[in-house]
Amino acid sequence: MRPAFLLALALPATSVLAQSPESKPTPTIAAKTATMVHMPGLLPLDWDARAGKLYLEIPKLNYDILYTNSLPHGTGSNDLGLDRGQTSGGKIVHFERSGPKVLLVEPNQEFRSSSDDPAERLSIHQSFPESVLAGFKVEAENPDGAVLVDATDFFVRDAHGVIETLTTLKQGAFKLDASRSTIELDHTKAFPKNTEVEALLTFTSETSPGRRSYVADVTPDPHALTLREHQSFLELPPPGFTPRRFDPRAGYFPSSYRDYSAPLGEELDQRFIIRHRLIKKDPSCTKACEPVTPIQYYVDRGAPEPIRTALVEGARWWDQAFQAAGWAKGTFRVDPLPADADPMDVRFNIIQWVHRYTRGWSYGAAIADPRTGEIIKGNVTLGSLRGRQDYLIAEALLSPYVKGAPAITPSNDPMLAMVLQRIRQLSAHETGHTLGLAHNFAASAFPHTDLDETISVMDYPHPYIFLNKGGVPDLSHAYPVNIGSWDKVAIDYGYREFDRSGSAVERPAALNQILADSEKKGLIFITDEDSRPFSGAHPHAHLWDNGADPADELIRILDIRAKAIARFNANAIKPGMPMAQLEDTLVPLYLLHRYQTEAAIKEIGGLDYRYQLRDDGQINPTIVSPEDQNKAIAAVLKTLTPDTLTLPESLLQILPPRPPGLRRTQESFPSETGLTFDPIATAESAADLTLAVLFDPARASRLVQYHMRSPKAPSLRGLMEAVSKTTAERPEGGHTMSSEVERAVEFRALEAMFTLAVNPTASSQARAIAHSHLEDVLKQFTSAAPLTDTAEAIHRAAMIDRINDFNRDPEKFVPAKSIEAPPGMPIGDDEE
Incomplete structure (x- = not known):
């Protein structure tokens, strides 16, 4: 809020202006809006249908409220990332008046003072900028200070940043066309605690869409993209919410700000978790406590059955965690959205079912009070194509459409059963994000x-x-x-309430004990940054893996994959489908091992650690044992062998080129053979998935260091030698499909080593070792006896030429690009 003396200066100026003989008297709000449609509420609205203008009444100036925007109608494009129902973060704003103007101001919440000294608080306010989001002209005013402004242009604008997104993605020079944009009255409403305004907006571009026009994929005319944007003003929550300190072990997203009044030696950055408000009806209650207001979520009625019921069931699982944290049954509730409710109403926590042109991620977002971290609205977005991908995975594994077998119906459909299992889990997962919880990628290793x-x-x-x-x-x-058991720990930390004398209090010792007890059981929390397959080093934090031992699970998955491929045939698609559809069904089966391979690779050059606090008793960072690293190497090398990568001839004989109307997409395997299925490029793409993670520059650099610290740990040179040896071993006779597959994989391994050798992000020693190994490979090739097998002789000569090209000028050498595999599941989520 602005200093009081500035406001005092502004008010007399307004009074003088209103009485100036040159100006017309400012009408009252009632007189100005007498012929308009009036919508009473937090910020009342007045609609002038004849002029097409929407007026906003501001009953109280210099009064903080929450502002946010959302996208009720999306683009239906995973690539554009502008989904139906997408929300923005919440902002604290207030209206200020200066003469004939009203400004919408966003105070700076990032930098604050906890001091009671006005001068100290003012110094911080003056040190950092605030943002004026909009300016309005006063159209009418009342003696009590209420003002009326024409807010049409404010509401008919690109508040959600669609143009910025289109520009960033190079979709053309789009701009908002005011002549094709208007207020959408059906979803413009005012309520006692919130005001909701929606606008239909048309973005136009005169340039022709390019080859990578995502807009053209989803829009009837790519020169005119029409969406709806929604803006909300909401009364801030009342006092009574107690912020809870952020602990990196607890699994929550932080809300943070800087307190420049913190004493020297104390933390400047203040971090709290984001969470919903829960208050006990009876402060003395310690078990099965009734909340004053339960947490209520609603599921989008646009989700079809039986998906909708699965979404409700999965999200309701969270009530189990709240009961474990001392709350009564029914503290967390989930129901279908009432038929007359607007999902864009900022008061509702929503689980939305969203359609896109291509499959993509689901995510959970939350609008929170920036002052305290209190969640105002949880908003889950679930992609509808997710279920179809899961169904495809099940079809590939089961090959269920056997002639003469009983017809598959919803009551006996194992693919549908698996999809509904996944939908329940996914609903719970994304809802968890909207409760404040981050990913815990170490859970699957328990x-x-x-x-x-x-x-x-x-x-x-x-x-x-x-x-x-x-x-x-x-x-x-x-x-x-x-x-899950970890989920109960996290909810216990975030939502257990400790009361004293009828008011909520924080008990750091009790909260710490919750996390200490969890760690003693082996339940730990490791999240996104530590789990990435390339940069991540943690041996237990992976995406889409199973099992406490990644190497053992990889061997198990490879065995299942081999048996499923051996029985994969036309029974994997329904009768009457194009046989070429088999290729798409094959994709998730052929790549079934990809994520478990990543998990096993992270054992190699891995470091086991926790988010330690001083004296909390957790383990110190520990290099993964040499035994576990070598075990992982042996398992991962199997993913590069011809036994794993060569498809059976019986399958290749029934994979025809794609017919008209069934074009290749990003979901298809690569091909270097034109219209026909290419088993060699398919194998290369799978091998590249392994090699890219195995020879990641950070992993290579760690291998060098950890081998120096622990000589029994595998070395980078030893790993490269193992890969070269594995990919050089071929079955007898060079003129077989498996031999050709392995020659291609050996070449891809060579390219991966080139990439490491010239990667500036790798350590100098890792690059030097890669150079040295390539020299050894060259010496081995050039000193070996001449080959009698023509295919092998040609392959060796090509390898020698490629290494010589590299040696001529390594700095200018460009390794061949990876053979791009289909994108994989995803069967998780993207962001919070």
């Missing part, structure tokens, strides 16, 4: 024997597959049920 036991819905689960007695994949336990 040892357990019950296939239906959940450790955390906040991990990315890979479907758990096992073989039945007949050697056929079984998906009956693909995804576990109910909320």
